[in-house]
Amino acid sequence: MQIKKFPKKILTRIPPYTIKKPRGTRDFSPREMEKREYVEDSIIGVIESYSYRKILTPTFEHAELFQLKSGKEIEEHMYVFEDKSGRRLSLRPEATASVCRMFAEELRGSRLPLKLYYSCPMFRYERPQMGRYREFWQLGIELIGPKGPESDAEVIAIAYKSLKKLGLKFQLEIGHLGILRGLMDALDVDEEIQNMVIASIDRGDLKNLKKLIDKQILFDLMGIKGDKGIIEQADNLLDKYPEARKSVNELREVIHWLDLMNVEYKIDLGIARGLEYYTGTVFEIRVPGLGAQDQICGGGRYDDLIELFSGVKVPAVGFAFGFDRIMKAIDLQEIKIPRKVTDVVIAPVSDTVREEAVKIASQLRDELSVDMDLMNRKLEKILEYAGDIGARYTIIVGPEDLKKREVTIRNMESGKQKRIRIENLREEMIK
């Protein structure tokens, strides 16, 4: 990577320099951040109630990490660059490969299971459109170690309960890639073609799919969607394919656990997922009405990926929320998110009382969020500002009141004012 000097033409331009944020990226205002953090905290609350713990991997990795198994769809949209030593790096386009690399490099000695979660930005160079950004956030979990259907069910239940707690309406659909792959194995389809088939199904590209494979049973299988009873159709369809039926059985067990956990779902054997590393149970969550980008969660079991990096076979299952789409769904469904308010704005009415006002602010800050006027404005303007930022109270500090060691508290909602002795202020405000 060579850093070119800043072009002279621009440097000699006259300020102001109109520099915009890069296309497909966003700034988040205080109000947006407060909403995002509320939603993030709510989801993390559920995840932590299952004893998962947060980790973080680097924002960029060696590019080859993601080229091995994340799939063509992702590889084509990576932000790849070379550093000054000629290393080929890529901004993280997804997190699971990084978590597996971290496991191989640093956590392989840990006692299993590892219950991990992350929440950080991802980067893909795609055409920006509604609900799709070049820098976007994912919040996801990875359960490393356990193998059984019960662990698949736990992971799905965490996704489900996180969204329920937010009050969202959504649809959870569950499938199993072992069924598709088991069938294709039996049909002697080689792995590279299998990956292409699965990618085509994921894109909904039936035309290409028909070119790749010409077996009606595959299309019949893909069409199995509905309530849990529909799983028997798969069993009947696959009566000559015992390997694929094993996976049907596994799916049946996952569903048994989900029922016990009070999780509502549909079956969809046409779920394929774009990432190449999934091996078993897969699931997707959609919010109707979100448009083309209506999938807010995707996940599944990937039992071979960790072995690829560590040489040790360690099964794993996880999911990622598309955090920006969850935020969009919350707006769409008009779910109210409480405002984080400033408790008190302190308004000194003249310069002579500013020192006393600063002392009052200090006293209250152990318990409250206190905004001291720093613009030397008139009371009227400070009250306007306090209203703008949604402050609960304004404390008016005036020279006459101060002589009696008093201040005036104004309730910003009701407009009511009362005088109070400074020594009682803290108690009055935090009650």
Place this chain on the structure above:
Amino acid sequence: MQIKKFPKKILTRIPPYTIKKPRGTRDFSPREMEKREYVEDSIIGVIESYSYRKILTPTFEHAELFQLKSGKEIEEHMYVFEDKSGRRLSLRPEATASVCRMFAEELRGSRLPLKLYYSCPMFRYERPQMGRYREFWQLGIELIGPKGPESDAEVIAIAYKSLKKLGLKFQLEIGHLGILRGLMDALDVDEEIQNMVIASIDRGDLKNLKKLIDKQILFDLMGIKGDKGIIEQADNLLDKYPEARKSVNELREVIHWLDLMNVEYKIDLGIARGLEYYTGTVFEIRVPGLGAQDQICGGGRYDDLIELFSGVKVPAVGFAFGFDRIMKAIDLQEIKIPRKVTDVVIAPVSDTVREEAVKIASQLRDELSVDMDLMNRKLEKILEYAGDIGARYTIIVGPEDLKKREVTIRNMESGKQKRIRIENLREEMIK
């Protein structure tokens, strides 16, 4: 940017693929993340008590944004890359330029002051060494709008109180670039040379400094360091330079407010700061014993930067904590950080009781963090695991107990066990 295909040589290599994290980056384990989040939350608690609110800007920006005023030191170490449309982008090497860009692009209509903070990774391509990483975190605030010494003092007080609350021992030093610049203006030093002088002072490069400027008074001024009384020396030294003395007066006022806010500090007129955009009060915080990278905070007033992007003169002052160095200081000073523990591990002793165990786990998760064994392990192994992750209790679910609708609770610290009816479990555990 052209994405080259993955080299064939590596793709045909036999797994496992040993891929490491890029040099100068880190993975954060659950325990490290928990410590980092504890410290971050503690600092944010102080910042929010002053009514500052969180924002976030993109991870990368158009490279020119940082080339305008962040200074040569930063420009030389930027991660610059081109995207597929040939845009020259840079990973964010510092946040203040981004915040000013965001202000110009999106917040210029806001009522002032804006009290903002951010906490996110920065990227600089430097030789990694102790306490210096290529991806590192900054947590900082920007106060946009107010001009007076009182606002400088508020910003300094927030940095000071954030670190005090953590129990850290540190040194806060305050200077004023208006003094240096006022003197150089009077000596007719042009702005480009002034910036080079300031950069040389910041690097401690006296040799270069002497080449740039040959005035003893500048060196005398730089040498003024000590308690607040020392400020009178500057006044005497600068008696022929009224512009520079104005800044001495301003510094005196800042100090007056700091005294009122119970902030302890030293004066150091040799503080220059590497970033070119500072115009007034500047300050640095160091932790003795941290080695070459002992500065954990730096900040100051930058009254011209926002105008550069927005065309509107808006004064501002802020600081950034070097978050990784704060974490290092906490380790060095052996400050204890509480562990975030799992409350309960549920141990089903046989397959027949697993369903009941899952139901018990569900019941407790509204209030507690509950880890359900998913590895089908023997009780002994589950107890080892519970000890490893620091769980407070293990709830042992056995078939005999279950017949009486009971389970056994084991206190993991004392090793004491007791039996309890399932209907009373929730109450017992959350008391």
